[in-house]
Amino acid sequence: MASVSVCQYHSGGFSFENCKRNALLEADINKLGFSSPAARKTGTTICGVVYKDGVVLGADTRATEGMVVADKNCSKIHYISPNIYCCGAGTAADTEMTTQIISSNLELHSLSTGRLPRVTTANRMLKQMLFRYQGYIGAALVLGGVDCNGPHLYSIYPHGSTDKLPYVTMGSGSLAAMAVFEDRYRPNMEEEEAKRLVRDAIAAGIFNDLGSGSNIDLCVITKGNVDYLRPHDMANKKGVREDKVYGRPVTGSYRYKHGTTGVLTKAVTPLNLEVVEESVQTMDTS
Amino acid sequence: MNTRGLRSQLKDSVPVTGLCPQAGPYGVQDSLRRGFSSVKNELLPSHPLELSEKNFQLNQDKMNFNTLRNIQGLHAPLKLQMEYRAARQIQRLPFLPSSNLALDTLRGTDDSIGFQDILNDPVLSEIMGDPHIMTEYKLGVL
Numbered sequence: 001m002a003s004v005s006v007c008q009y010h011s012g013g014f015s016f017e018n019c020k021r022n023a024l025l026e027a028d029i030n031k032l033g034f035s036s037p038a039a040r041k042t043g044t045t046i047c048g049v050v051y052k053d054g055v056v057l058g059a060d061t062r063a064t065e066g067m068v069v070a071d072k073n074c075s076k077i078h079y080i081s082p083n084i085y086c087c088g089a090g091t092a093a094d095t096e097m098t099t100q101i102i103s104s105n106l107e108l109h110s111l112s113t114g115r116l117p118r119v120t121t122a123n124r125m126l127k128q129m130l131f132r133y134q135g136y137i138g139a140a141l142v143l144g145g146v147d148c149n150g151p152h153l154y155s156i157y158p159h160g161s162t163d164k165l166p167y168v169t170m171g172s173g174s175l176a177a178m179a180v181f182e183d184r185y186r187p188n189m190e191e192e193e194a195k196r197l198v199r200d201a202i203a204a205g206i207f208n209d210l211g212s213g214s215n216i217d218l219c220v221i222t223k224g225n226v227d228y229l230r231p232h233d234m235a236n237k238k239g240v241r242e243d244k245v246y247g248r249p250v251t252g253s254y255r256y257k258h259g260t261t262g263v264l265t266k267a268v269t270p271l272n273l274e275v276v277e278e279s280v281q282t283m284d285t286s
Numbered sequence: 287m288n289t290r291g292l293r294s295q296l297k298d299s300v301p302v303t304g305l306c307p308q309a310g311p312y313g314v315q316d317s318l319r320r321g322f323s324s325v326k327n328e329l330l331p332s333h334p335l336e337l338s339e340k341n342f343q344l345n346q347d348k349m350n351f352n353t354l355r356n357i358q359g360l361h362a363p364l365k366l367q368m369e370y371r372a373a374r375q376i377q378r379l380p381f382l383p384s385s386n387l388a389l390d391t392l393r394g395t396d397d398s399i400g401f402q403d404i405l406n407d408p409v410l411s412e413i414m415g416d417p418h419i420m421t422e423y424k425l426g427v428l
Binding site: 009010011012013014015016017019020023097101104108109111112129132133 | 380403408
């Protein structure tokens with residue numbers, strides 16, 4: 001084990017040792033005209049709506065890395081506790097780690113109190129953590145769940161502000177989704193109507209925003225039951241190739257169909273062969 | 287937990303430790319042990335969050351003690367600080383990782399997880415400090 005001459009034991013957490021070096025490297029790279037690699041974002045459409053018996057959360061499934069699609073079917077609805085789920089937009093790693101940390105904290109907390117965790121507890125934990133890091137953790141979240149006080153829905157911004165509303169949208173496709181909500185939302189909807197509304201809102205984001213695409217995931221949370229529908233709707237199916245025409249494979253086959261060349265004459269000559277000798281040679285398989 | 291007692295914080299200022307010139311025993315920059323110094327390194331943090339993260343636990347403790355003092359009187363934080371001091375003395379040798387279990391229990395952070403437990407966990411670090419130098423620093427001989 002190598003040993004370094006330090007005077008004190010270092011503590012865990014974020015290490016800012018390389019920040020100055022990274023700033024210098026970034027400046028050098030920009031001078032040469034290249035750009036440094038971009039973090040993988042989930043430029044996204046996520047939304048949630050409160051209906052009669054609970055909460056419906058929806059998300060698309062595309063993750064982008066700059067101008068390239070990094071993941072065609074990523075899962076953006078994260079588990080926080082059995083009755084609370086959270087959709088995440090922004091930097092993919094940030095939303096993933098933040099929701100996992102809060103999920104662990106909430107589990108410890110609920111073991112300590114002995115009760116099912118409340119959505120407002122998760123909201124406060126998320127808000128305090130995001131404010132501590134002053135927006136450098138790029139996680140915009142839609143938190144929804146059902147607890148002893150009924151269904152709740154929160155939207156949480158990267159700098160730590162939160163809103164408690166009956167319907168919320170976040171991400172790059174949030175305006176398209178919000179337009180659908182503003183047109184068709186009404187309080188105390190039925191479950192099918194709420195699912196259709198969220199599906200249409202996410203579809204609006206998928207078809208009108210470059211950063212969102214692929215399938216629609218839904219999560220329906222009611223008191224005592226969670227339906228995680230992944231995928232609920234495959235809005236963008238990649239084209240299916242015609243595999244067989246008239247029973248013969250079309251792609252990858254270079255044989256011409258029977259009748260391509262016209263047959264003029266046909267003459268069949270049988271060859272009568274007789275078996276002279278038959279011998280078996282064993283193969284050396286050692 | 288984080289939203290109370292902000293007014294009481296105005297009186298206490300956060301010490302800007304870690305960025306000041308690392309003075310050795312003779313009051314000058316200790317090049318042998320701390321490396322070369324530069325004005326930029328000492329005046330500016332390399333990241334806006336560096337200072338606030340370094341002092342985060344300190345600030346939390348200060349805020350909590352202030353609130354406790356305002357609610358229950360001076361004796362409560364005094365007693366607690368005495369217990370903190372006692373718990374902080376339960377350490378292994380300077381170059382070995384200590385769990386700080388008693389301190390965590392007193393603070394109430396033994397049932398919460400944060401980035402300090404996941405990233406750069408000192409228990410899992412691949413390099414260790416030089417035992418002689420660290421013991422000498424701890425004993426004040428260095």
